[in-house]
Amino acid sequence: MSGLSVLYLGSGEFGLPCLERILARPELRLHVVTQPDRPAGRGKKSRPTPVADFLAGKRVAVKKIPNVNDPRAVEELTGVHADLFLVCDFGQILKPSVLGLAKLGPYNIHGSVLPAWRGAAPIQRAILNGDRTTGVTLLRVTERCDAGPIVSTAETPIGPDETFGALRARLAEMAVPLLDAFLDDIGRGHAPALRPQDDARATMAPKIKKEELHLSFDQPAEIVARRVRAFSPEPGAFAFWGNARLKILTVSARPESAGGIPVAGVGRSAAGRFLTIGCSESTLLHVDQIQLEGKRAGPARELLNGHPGLVGSVLT
Numbered sequence: 355m356s357g358l359s360v361l362y363l364g365s366g367e368f369g370l371p372c373l374e375r376i377l378a379r380p381e382l383r384l385h386v387v388t389q390p391d392r393p394a395g396r397g398k399k400s401r402p403t404p405v406a407d408f409l410a411g412k413r414v415a416v417k418k419i420p421n422v423n424d425p426r427a428v429e430e431l432t433g434v435h436a437d438l439f440l441v442c443d444f445g446q447i448l449k450p451s452v453l454g455l456a457k458l459g460p461y462n463i464h465g466s467v468l469p470a471w472r473g474a475a476p477i478q479r480a481i482l483n484g485d486r487t488t489g490v491t492l493l494r495v496t497e498r499c500d501a502g503p504i505v506s507t508a509e510t511p512i513g514p515d516e517t518f519g520a521l522r523a524r525l526a527e528m529a530v531p532l533l534d535a536f537l538d539d540i541g542r543g544h545a546p547a548l549r550p551q552d553d554a555r556a557t558m559a560p561k562i563k564k565e566e567l568h569l570s571f572d573q574p575a576e577i578v579a580r581r582v583r584a585f586s587p588e589p590g591a592f593a594f595w596g597n598a599r600l601k602i603l604t605v606s607a608r609p610e611s612a613g614g615i616p617v618a619g620v621g622r623s624a625a626g627r628f629l630t631i632g633c634s635e636s637t638l639l640h641v642d643q644i645q646l647e648g649k650r651a652g653p654a655r656e657l658l659n660g661h662p663g664l665v666g667s668v669l670t
Contacts, residue, residue, distance in 0.1 A: 358382050358541060361436035361456065363422070365389040365403040369442030371526045372463060372533050373405065376440070377412070381541065385434050389445050390418040423449040431455055438540065440533075441495060453495060458540060460495040463529045465522065466559070467491055467507050469551040472500035473559035477522050480512065480559075481584040484576075487511050488521070490529045492536055494548060501556070503548035506532045515606060517586040562589070569593045571618040571669065575607035575637035590645070593618070593631075593669040600669065603643040603651055613638075618669045622658055629654035631669065 358381060362373055365388045376384055386409060394401045402410070402418075409416050419427050428451050439460035441448065453460050466476035467489040473479075480488040489509035496502035508528045512521060539546055562585070569591050571578060582605045585591040590601040615621045615632035623630055628640040645651035646661070658664055 358537075359385065359435060359437045361385045361387065361431070361434055361439050362405075362442070363387045363439060363444045363446075363448075364405050364442040365445045366443035367404045368465060368522055368526050369463065370404060370408055371530050372440070372442060373408065375530050375533060376537075377414070379537065382537070384414055385436060386414055386416045387419050387422060387431070387444075388416060390420050422446055422452055425451075428452060428455070439495070442529075447499070448495060450497060453497070461505065461536070462493055462495045462500070462502070463533065464491045464493060464500055465525050467509055468493060468500060468504060469553065469556035471557055471559040474561040476559040477525065478518055478559070478562055478584040479557075481516075481518060481521065482580055484580055485512060488525070490525050490532065492529070492532045493551075494546075501551060501553065503550050505536055505546045505548060508532060515583070515604075517583045517604065519587045567591050569602065569669075571631055571633045571639070573633060574635045575631075575633040575639040578631075578633050578639050579605050579607040595620075595646075595664060595667060595669055599647040601645040601647075601651070602641055603645060605642065606640045607633075608638050608640050616668065620664050620667050620669060622665050626658075627653075627655050629658055629664065 360376060360382050362376060362384060364373065376382055386405065388403045388405045391400045391402050393399065406416050406418065421427060431452065432455055436456050438458045439456040441460060442463040448460065464476065466480060468491040471479050487509055489507055491507045492505040494502040510524065510528060536546060567585055567589060569578060569581060582591045582602050586603050590603065592599050592601045615630065617632050617634055619632040621630040623640060628642060629644060631639040631641060633639050641654045643651060644654045644657055646657060
């Protein structure tokens with residue numbers, strides 16, 4: 355099938371490698387829908403989505419639509435006459451009025467091996483849960499969230515110190531061969547073989563809530579470390595030193611005893627490189643990268659050198 359028209363619906367970084375691959379395939383006619391610009395960062399300046407930013411200066415029309423299910427938006431998308439919808443990290447749920455517009459159907463790239471971790475935060479939830487493996491899934495979109503039949507999957511181990519940001523980048527690249535094989539089949543006129551999901555094995559990955567970012571150290575260090583890794587580099591897990599917020603970015607859980615450091619108490623490693631925090635069961639969290647409110651992120655040793663009063667304090 356030549357001249358395939360693809361409507362890509364995406365907003366976040368996760369889909370950028372696949373979007374770049376679509377751009378590299380000359381037989382495809384690409385149309386893009388993303389979320390509108392939104393305030394972000396310290397100054398709350400209006401910023402485009404990563405997808406819109408990536409496509410700036412490229413010869414691709416980008417529609418910024420706040421609600422694709424609005425009747426006026428549905429009418430606009432109907433006029434695209436897309437053969438295929440590809441959804442990835444979009445941030446909006448598609449209703450039947452939109453799902454039925456693509457001649458060959460709507461498909462989604464999801465950051466887990468379904469039916470595990472259906473929902474908005476599959477990568478973070480896998481890390482929080484202590485999963486040893488995860489992956490990506492290409493599936494057909496249905497009305498039920500991430501419950502449609504599967505085209506293909508790819509699986510990978512999760513590194514013991516791997517952060518959300520690092521794992522997201524790896525999974526995004528792993529999705530590209532799945533997409534390529536799928537587009538090759540579609541281009542030859544072959545309908546993809548689909549297999550249903552086992553709903554009995556499904557787990558849910560709800561959106562991360564703000565209160566989940568506030569660290570509690572009355573858990574073993576390994577559990578606290580998972581939380582830090584799941585939210586690094588963004589949105590960032592934190593605790594309070596007095597009234598100042600400390601964003602904790604990279605850590606490791608060490609098997610040695612906390613050596614008398616109380617739960618949430620701050621110490622310094624013998625070599626001076628790490629800030630240490632006492633956790634439950636006499637375990638110790640080693641903090642490597644940290645950010646004090648109002649300051650740049652950097653090595654914990656620099657923060658300790660500049661703020662010696664941290665040692666011996668208790669975080670809240």
